[in-house]
Amino acid sequence: MVSKNLMAASTKPMILSILASGEIYGYQIIQSIIQISGGTLEWSEGMLYPVLHRMEKENFIRSQWKISDNGRRRKYYRLTELGKKELEKERKQWMSVHRVLSSLWEPFPAI
Amino acid sequence: MVSKNLMAASTKPMILSILASGEIYGYQIIQSIIQISGGTLEWSEGMLYPVLHRMEKENFIRSQWKISDNGRRRKYYRLTELGKKELEKERKQWMSVHRVLSSLWEPFPAI
DNA sequence: TATTATACCTAGAATGCTTAGGTATATCAA
DNA sequence: TTGATATACCTAAGCATTCTAGGTATAATA
Secondary structure (H helix, E strand, O other): OOOOOHHHHHHHHHHHHHHHHOOOOOOHHHHHHHHOOOOOOOOOOOHHHHHHHHHHHOEEEEEEEEEOOOOOEEEEEOOOHHHHHHHHHHHHHHHHHHHHHHHHHHOOOOO | OHHHHHHHHHHHHHOOOOOOOOOOOHHHHHHHHHHHHOOOOOOOOOHHHHHHHHHOOOOOEEEEEEEEOOOOOOEEEOHHHHHHHHHHHHHHHHHHHHHHHHHHHOOOOOO
C-alpha cells in the first residue's frame, strides 16, 4: 500500500510516461500500472479519470473515442507536444527529490 | 521548483531521514534541505512546522526546548521508535514507486 | 537605533485526491 | 435466458494537506 501523498505525486508522471510509448485507453492504464508494479500500486478508476480529464484540459494529452474489435467504446489518450515537455519537467523534479532522499539514505552520504 | 504534490509526498520521508542521524531543530531542517538539494528544494517555514506538529502528534517524533549558546530558544526534534519504523515504511513505499517510474523511463525497460 | 537573520507559530484559502457512488455493454456459466 | 463478472467510462462531495500571509520575539550587525 502506497500513501495518499505518494499516490498523488506519482500518478501524473506515471500516466505521462506510459503515454510516451503510444496511445492507450484509461482502463488499460490501470491494468498496466498494476502489472508493472507487480500489484504494489493499487490504482482505482476514481483516481485515474479525474487526472486524465484535468491533464486533457491543460493540453498535456488529447483523447479520441474508438470502437474496439469486440464492439466496446474506448477513449484513447495520447501525449501532446506540451505533454512531452511536461513529462520532462516531472521527470526532473522527481529525480531531484530522489537524489536528496538517496543521499540521506546512503550509509556514507556524498559530501 | 517542485510541484505541490511532490512536496507533499517528500516532506515526511525527508524529515524522518534527517532526524535519523540525530537531534535537530526546525529552522535547521529547512537550511539542511536547501543545502543538500543545492537550492532546488525551497522549503518554507509555513510548510515545515505544521508537518512537524502533526508528526509529533502521531508519535513519530518528540520535541524538547533547549537554549543554545547564543541564548536563543530552539525546539529540538528526535525520532521515536515508531518514527524509525515509519521511516522504513516510507522508504519502501518511495522505492517501489521509484522502481516503476525508473522502468518506464529506461530506454530498454526490464522484463 | 534600525535592519536583518534567527526561530518559532497559525488561520484560512486553495488545491486536488479519494470515496462512493453511477451508467452501459460484452462475455460466460448455469 | 438469466445472472454474474469484467470491461469501460463518469462525477459529486468529503477530506486532507500545502501554501499564503500574516504574527511574535530576540540576537547580531550596520
